[in-house]
Amino acid sequence: MNYASNSTKALSILDLIAMKQAGEKISCLTAYDASFSALIDKVGVDVLLIGDSLGMVIQGQSTTVPVTIEDMVYHSRCVTRARNRAFVMADLPFLSYTSKTIAIENAAKLIQQGGAQMVKLEGARFEVIEFLVEQGIPVCGHLGLLPQSINQLGAYKVKGKQQQEADKIISDAKKIEQAGATLLVLECVPAALAKKISLALTIPVIGIGAGVDCDGQVLVLYDMLGLGTGKRPRFTHNFMADAQSIEGAVECYHQAVKKSLFPTLSQSYK
Ligand code: KIV
Numbered sequence: 001m002n003y004a005s006n007s008t009k010a011l012s013i014l015d016l017i018a019m020k021q022a023g024e025k026i027s028c029l030t031a032y033d034a035s036f037s038a039l040i041d042k043v044g045v046d047v048l049l050i051g052d053s054l055g056m057v058i059q060g061q062s063t064t065v066p067v068t069i070e071d072m073v074y075h076s077r078c079v080t081r082a083r084n085r086a087f088v089m090a091d092l093p094f095l096s097y098t099s100k101t102i103a104i105e106n107a108a109k110l111i112q113q114g115g116a117q118m119v120k121l122e123g124a125r126f127e128v129i130e131f132l133v134e135q136g137i138p139v140c141g142h143l144g145l146l147p148q149s150i151n152q153l154g155a156y157k158v159k160g161k162q163q164q165e166a167d168k169i170i171s172d173a174k175k176i177e178q179a180g181a182t183l184l185v186l187e188c189v190p191a192a193l194a195k196k197i198s199l200a201l202t203i204p205v206i207g208i209g210a211g212v213d214c215d216g217q218v219l220v221l222y223d224m225l226g227l228g229t230g231k232r233p234r235f236t237h238n239f240m241a242d243a244q245s246i247e248g249a250v251e252c253y254h255q256a257v258k259k260s261l262f263p264t265l266s267q268s269y270k
Helices: 013-022 034-043 069-082 100-113 126-134 147-153 163-178 191-200 246-258
Strands: 026-030 047-050 087-091 118-122 139-144 183-187 205-208 216-219
Touching (some): 013 026, 013 087, 026 246, 034 047, 100 118, 100 126, 118 147, 118 183, 126 163, 139 163, 163 183, 191 205
Parallel strands (some): 026 047, 026 216, 139 183
16 A cells, blocks of 8 residues: 555554555655645645754744744644645654653643644653653654754764664663654664664654665755755755755655655765
């Protein structure tokens, strides 16, 4: 069965798990407003992520740290109003899941007011994940580079190059699955490590800067449209370069992910 059909039935987490089991790659893009949500959805991209990257690409902040839950709910509403088929997940922003109680309040806002089907949170927060899942909220974990921790990290760098760090990421990924998360984003890790994790987990692993062997790929929409003036990270690609329109660029990205043509080796880390 090809889950990337033109069906307008909204995808569920079960469809994404079935895609992993069938070896079909999952395409994902960030979206922050209704117009792009409708366009990306029409192309057939499987997952829309309302990422807290909106702090940088929409609000012009230098990091994702200032993004609030109100920002996330507002943009989630904009996105979910316009989509028909794509599965939608939204980021819990920095400091919005410091305890189980705070996490459930904020996750509820994204699900009930924002219309998201899943929330994503950064780091090895097993207890919070377990609690949200117990309350019926689907959770996506996020390991590797954790942008919300930029003030601790000091710089955006590849994670898991050293064996000890790689072992910790593998162990955390397994514990996140055991805690009940049903999706995992891996950001900026060596391709071989991401492959190992994708094979070890039964839940789908979506990579960004994590090589071609993940179960799916995500990019920040504005990066793949070639917008932005700074130095582009090696894992992004300007899909507008060979396309005649924004819709064409999104279609090229979607097809490249489905056919495992993106990312290439030179767009991955060793
Ligand atoms: O906020 C975001 O856009 C993300 C992706 C980079 C995965 O979390």
